[in-house]
Amino acid sequence: xxxxQLRYFREICGYRSITKAAGALYLSPQALSKSVRxxxxxxxxRLLERSNxxxxxxxxxxxxxxxxRTLLAxxxxxVRETREHAQASRKVLSLGVxxxxxxxxxIHVYEPFLRHCPECRLIIREAGDEEMEAALLAGELTVALLxxxxxxxxxxxxxxxxxxxxxxxxEYSPLAGRTSVSMSDLQDCSLLxxxxxYRARQAMDREMQRHEIRPSSVINLQQRDMIYxxxxxxxxxxxxxxxxxxxxxxPGVRFIPIRDFSQTWDLYAVRKKGxxxxxxxxxxxxxxx
Numbered sequence: 001x002x003x004x005q006l007r008y009f010r011e012i013c014g015y016r017s018i019t020k021a022a023g024a025l026y027l028s029p030q031a032l033s034k035s036v037r038x039x040x041x042x043x044x045x046r047l048l049e050r051s052n053x054x055x056x057x058x059x060x061x062x063x064x065x066x067x068x069r070t071l072l073a074x075x076x077x078x079v080r081e082t083r084e085h086a087q088a089s090r091k092v093l094s095l096g097v098x099x100x101x102x103x104x105x106x107i108h109v110y111e112p113f114l115r116h117c118p119e120c121r122l123i124i125r126e127a128g129d130e131e132m133e134a135a136l137l138a139g140e141l142t143v144a145l146l147x148x149x150x151x152x153x154x155x156x157x158x159x160x161x162x163x164x165x166x167x168x169x170x171e172y173s174p175l176a177g178r179t180s181v182s183m184s185d186l187q188d189c190s191l192l193x194x195x196x197x198y199r200a201r202q203a204m205d206r207e208m209q210r211h212e213i214r215p216s217s218v219i220n221l222q223q224r225d226m227i228y229x230x231x232x233x234x235x236x237x238x239x240x241x242x243x244x245x246x247x248x249x250x251p252g253v254r255f256i257p258i259r260d261f262s263q264t265w266d267l268y269a270v271r272k273k274g275x276x277x278x279x280x281x282x283x284x285x286x287x288x289x
Contacts (some may be wrong), residue, residue, distance in 0.1 A: 001039060001042045001043065003037045003068045003072070003075060004035075005035050005036075006035070006039075006064075006068045006071065006072060007025075007081070008021070008025065008027075008032055008035045009035075009036065009039060009061075009064065009065065009068065010065065010068055010072065011024060011025055011070065012032065012036065012039070012048065013056075013057050013061070015052035015160050016053060016055050016056060017042075017054050017055055018032050018036075018037050018055060019272040021087070023025055025108060025141070033232065035052060036048060036205070038167065041278050043060075045058075045060045046058050046060065047060060047061035047063055047064060051260070059208070064215060064238065066185060068246070072230075073093045080261060089131065091117075091119055091120045091121065091277075091282065092103065092121045092123065092246070093120055093121070093122050093123070093142045093143075093174065093194065093279060093283050094121075094122075094123045094124075094125060094140065094141045094142050094143075095122060095123070095125070095141070095143055095144070095145070095283065095287070096124075096125050096126075096127060096132040096135060096136070096141040096143070096144035096145065097144070097145045097146075098127070098128065098129055098132065098144075098145060098146045098147055098198060098199075098200075099125060099148065099164050107137055111193050112286070113283060113286050113287075114116070116282070116286060117279060117282055117283075119279075120279050120282075120283075122283075125141065127197075128197030129146045129147050129197070129198060129199045130147050130197070131197065132144040133150070133152060133270070136155060136272050137152070137154060137272060138154070139272065141197050141271075141281075142271065142280050142283055142284075143269055143270065143271045143287055144269075144270045145160070145267060145268070145269060145270075145287065146199075146267075146268060146270055147198070147199040147200055147265055147267065147268070148199075148266040148267075148268045149266075150268055150270050154189075154272060154273055155270055155272060155273065156270070156271060156273050157269065157270045158268060158269045158270075158273075158288045159266060159267075160267045160268060160269055160285075160287070161243065162240040162264040162265065162266050162267070162289065163242060163243050163265040163266075163267065164241070164242055164243070164244075164258075164261075164265075165203075165204070165207075165239055165240070165242075165256065165257055165258050165261040165263070165264075165265070166230075166239070166240060166241075166242040166256055166257050166258060166265055167237055167238070167239060167240075167255070167256045168228070168231050168238045168239075168240045168250075168253050168254070168255055168257045169185070169231070169237045169252060169253065169258075170228070170231055170232060170237075170252060170253055170254075171252055172234075172252055173237065173254075175237070175254075175256060176254045176256075177238050177283050178256055179256070179257075179259070180256060180257045180259045181256050181257070181258055181259070182258065182259055182260050183207065183208070183213055183250060183258060183260050183261065184211065184213070186208070186213050186215060186237070186239075187213055187214065187215075188214070189209055189215050189216060189236065189237055190215065190216050190217045190218075190219070190235065190236035190237070190238070191215045191217070191218045191236055191237065191238065192219050192221060192227045192230050192231055192235065192236040192237065192238040193218055193219070193220060193221070193227075193238065193239065194220075194221060194222075194224065194240075194246045195220055195221065196220065197223075200241060200265050200266075203263050203265065204239050206263075207261055207262065207263065210262075211260070217234060219235070221285060224240075227240070228250055228253065228257040228263055231253055232252045232253060238276075239258070239261075240255070241265050242255050269284060269287045269288045271284055
């Protein structure tokens with residue numbers, strides 16, 4: 001006899017029908033009947049019988065149904081309390097990410113870190129660069145991945161890698177066949193750009209001012225996926241971040257280097273200056289490696 005058999009038996013008694021109980025449990029009636037027969041064999045007694053009220057428990061079945069209600073309630077409480085204790089005892093860490101452009105760096109951190117530190121719980125938060133610096137200083141984030149430079153005296157930063165600025169265009173665009181473009185190619189274009197809360201966007205604005213680029217329109221978006229979808233639909237082109245090791249593919253669009261974009265976007269791992277707990281150091285070192 002096991003817990004699942006008792007659960008199944010309870011449902012049959014409640015529905016007074018094997019067919020209805022099987023539907024509620026997402027099982028076949030045959031599987032539920034087999035479970036009842038196995039339970040009767042284990043106990044050596046008949047538990048159910050048919051009546052004009054449907055399937056009802058025998059006198060022995062009544063005893064089992066009554067006792068199993070208490071037993072199952074206690075079992076569920078035990079499992080819930082055990083899981084709550086385990087969750088409460090896990091070390092909660094928070095990782096802030098600047099998820100601008102089409103960059104999925106955090107995905108490569110999340111699961112490997114949890115395998116490395118299974119006793120930890122990792123919460124990922126997405127925000128703009130300045131917002132995350134404020135969250136770090138307030139102790140709301142353990143580590144943040146954001147664009148540099150980072151100069152606040154109470155923060156320490158470790159350089160990780162650099163991203164280039166590229167132009168994302170739909171495959172049917174006249175620019176799609178080019179091996180590179182210049183900023184002048186953006187003149188009078190409709191631009192899909194990430195929100196101004198990101199330093200990457202601020203660099204884009206400076207570069208457009210330097211080259212005196214006047215797009216026909218600028219659509220500001222909060223989500224990178226929306227940029228991709230709107231570009232795919234022909235709503236405009238976008239300046240986005242790309243990395244030489246980026247193995248992602250985005251069907252229907254092309255990424256073209258902008259040869260006279262004078263800046264790169266530098267990614268840093270940032271945290272508030274110490275002291276730090278062991279698991280906090282582990283996350284910082286893991287992100288930096």
